[in-house]
Amino acid sequence: MGIVSAQMQQAVLITYLCLILVAFSKVHGETQKPCEELKCSPHGPAIRFPFRIKDRHPDHCGYPGFVVSCNDRHETVLELPTIPVKLSVESINYERQEMYLYDPDNCLVAKLIEIRNMSFSPFYVIDRQNITLFNCSSLVMQHGGLDPNPNYPVAAPCLNSPGHQVYAVDSAGHVEDLQSCTKMYNVFSVPYYFRGEQVVPFPWSKPNCTECDAEGKKCRLKNSDTNNEIECVLDLRKANMSATTKSVITGAFLGSFVLILLVIAAYRVYSYDKNEKENRLKIERFLEEYRALKPSRYSYADIKEITDQFKDKLGEGAYGTVYKGKLSSDLFVAVKVLDSSKGDGEDFINEVGAMGRIHHVNVVRLVGFCADGFRRALVYEFLPNGPLQDFISSADNKYCFLGWDKLQDIALGVAQGIEYLHQGCDQRILHFDIKPHNVLLDYNFTPKLSDFGLAKLCSKDESIVSMTTARGTMGYIAPEVFSRNFGKVSYKSDVYSFGMLLLEIIRGKKNIGATTENTNQDYYPEAVYNLLEEGEDPRIHFGEEGDDEIPMKLAIVGLWCIQWNPVDRPSMNAVVQMLEGGEKLTKPPNPFASTGSTRSFATGPSRNSNLELETIVELE
Structure with missing residues (x-):
């Protein structure tokens, strides 16, 4: 109700100000001839700025290069001197600044072959x-x-x-x-063209009229400007002024009480919208720089259509709800609709920014995103077998035990995905929320890392990232993320989380930490180490006898990864080698010993991580 109330106040304030401007001032731009919205046919696309129809609109009604014409079949045809072939305009999305072209002769492929090396300025090719x-x-x-x-x-x-x-x-x-x-x-x-529809999209970035649309104003060329700059002006057609309304506003303007109300309303609206506008501007600036990575951008209407009005709910988390969607008859997606009342857009930027740089078999693919006002959503590939957590949570639920060979393959795939994040991208990506819930499985049970809302980017040649607050999920967070007394935060924090994931795989049920609710139960990772010390099998039995080498290997690797001192943990490259290798692994030091120092993963002497690593500034 608070959001609705603030929006109503804003609408009332804008209406008052518009009426006052009409009643007491000369509206800017009144001398310029109005430009009507026209169509070549009743079902054709509406043509307005930055486009104009040749011979039907004055020159100032369109931006240079945005000229269309109407042919004998009443089709809208793009008029660009650099294109030797004719392509018709199917539709124009002014909010997303994209036009969609087709060939009326149903031979789009041949036309695109002819124009592939030619400039489409002011338009560009998406893919x-x-x-x-x-x-x-x-x-x-x-x-x-x-x-x-x-x-x-x-x-x-x-x-x-x-x-x-x-x-x-x-x-x-x-x-x-x-x-x-x-x-x-x-x-x-x-x-690239949509093969089923024979349509090719061509977006434009300049002129950018989105700010005018957001303010409810009209976009047009500036008067007597030779640099093709645009301006936002009041659309008088929407004001719908009448003599009676003008009289009412005149009285309201003269009344001090109304003035006071307007000042109060303006202050409240400004206070409420300031943060939201800053967040939107931050996201739009990020998306403008992100355009080169070429994921699809959807409007909120597109998201509703893809999810069939949010019909099939897959799950719900702290920051949003996930729905099953469909882009085509055989292409399903998972759509995460973010909660607009939480956060300042940082999680959205983190996830889109990080996943746009990732192309790996063990990382979920980002298909597209939505940033439509305060509505934000992320569109991923759909993975039908769901999270790994469903298959290791217990032995008596509806999900069958996958077997140790498959679990080892899954563990190796997750490790390779994390190794790619740390070493395979231009910038090192730290996930900070590795857990079985965020490992999704496809048709073949290939694991894929997901949920990059807490991710951070840093230089590959540096070791440490600065953080102001702890992030992650209880039970998987490295100790240095809680307190710098244990070391400084680095990619080794992801290694710790992966180690806890391995231990939970061999345990086969939800991790029980050293919490006040469970003081009478052993801390499971420490129990695993004690079992290794005694030469016992640390796995949870599922009623089947089998090879104990795999759970033993997972336990040893997991305990290496959760060493208390970050320096003593292996890199993910070393973890992958340990999981792939067939040789017997060295038992790790006791990560729970209360000594002042621990042995290193390397065979060298003990080290103090606080002295070896220098803090670097995290990249925005």
């Missing part, structure tokens, strides 16, 4: 692909052609010859259905 052209015999055509599914080849009828049909296929895709066809040649760097 490109390599395609291969195949010449198919009439025998294929007699059987109804090829499957029109978007994952299959696309016909290019304008390239056909008598008795032959030309198809284009993604060079990296499968070509099993083209065995009766002849390969013609490859075409590189073709603008």
Whole structure:
């Protein structure tokens, strides 16, 4: 109710100010001829600034380079001198600043081949692909052609010859259905198109009218400006002024009581919106720099359509709710809708910024995102087997035991994913929330790291990252994250969390820490070490006899990873080698000994981590 109330106050304040401006001042820009919104056909896209229709709009109604025309079929055609072919405009999304082009002759592929090396200024290509052209015999055509599914080849009828049909296929895709066809040649760097719809998107970044739209104003070129700068002006058509309304506002303006109310309302709205506007501006600046990484940006309306009005809920966390969605008939996604009442947008920026730099088989792929006002969402690939936690939480639930070989493969995959975050990217990514809930499993039970809301980026050649507050999940957080008395925060903090994950895998149920509620129960990691000391099997039995080497290996690696001193923990590269190797591992030092120093993972002497590592500034 607080959000709704503040928005109503803001609406009332804006209305008062608009009426006062109309009644007592000359509106800026009144001398410029109004520019109407026009269409080439009743069902065609609406044309307004920065676009204009040639011969129907004055020149000042559009931005240079944004000219369209209406052809004899009443189609909207893009008019750019650098494009030798004609492409029609299917739709224009002014909020996302994207236009969608198609070929009315149903031969978009051939048109894109012709224009692939040409400039589209002021537009740019979102993504490109390599395609291969195949010449198919009439025998294929007699059987109804090829499957029109978007994952299959696309016909290019304008390239056909008598008795032959030309198809284009993604060079990296499968070509099993083209065995009766002849390969013609490859075409590189073709603008990406939606194969099922034969539509290609072309966004623009300048002019940027989003701020005008957010203020409820109209965007246009400045008067007598030769630098093509834009300005935001009041849209008089939305004011809907009447003589009666003007009289009421005149009286209100003269009344001191109304003035006082306006000042109070303005102050309250300013106080409420200040932080939200700063957060939105921070996110928009980040997304502008992030554009080159090329994930899809969706509006909130798109998110509702993808999730079928948030019909299928998968789960709920501290910062948002996850829904199952569908981008096409065979492409499912998981949509995480963030809670707008929590945080300042930092988690959103962390997750989008980190995952846009990651391309690894053991890390969840970010398909796209939504930053539509105060509404934010993240779109990931859908992993049907859910979190690892479901398969190790207990032995008597509905999820079957995966077996030690599969659990070892999962542990190795998670380790390789973390190693990639630490060493495989341009900047080192520290996850800070590694736990079984954040390890998702695909159809083949391949593990993928997820949830980068707490992640931090730092230089690869540095060891330490500065932090102002502890972050992570109880039971998995490294001791130095709680207190600098245990050392300084670094990539070794992720190693600790991974060690706790390994111990929970072999335990097979939720970790029990040394909490006041469980004072009569042994601290499980310490119990594992004691079992190793006694030569016993630390695993939890599931009613099946099997090889005890795997749980023993996981226990030893896990205990190396949770050494109290960060310097004594191995790097993730060393962890991967330990999990892959077949040789017998050295038993780690006791991580729970109350001595002043511990042995290093390397065979060298004891060291003090507080003296060896220098603090660096974390990157924004």
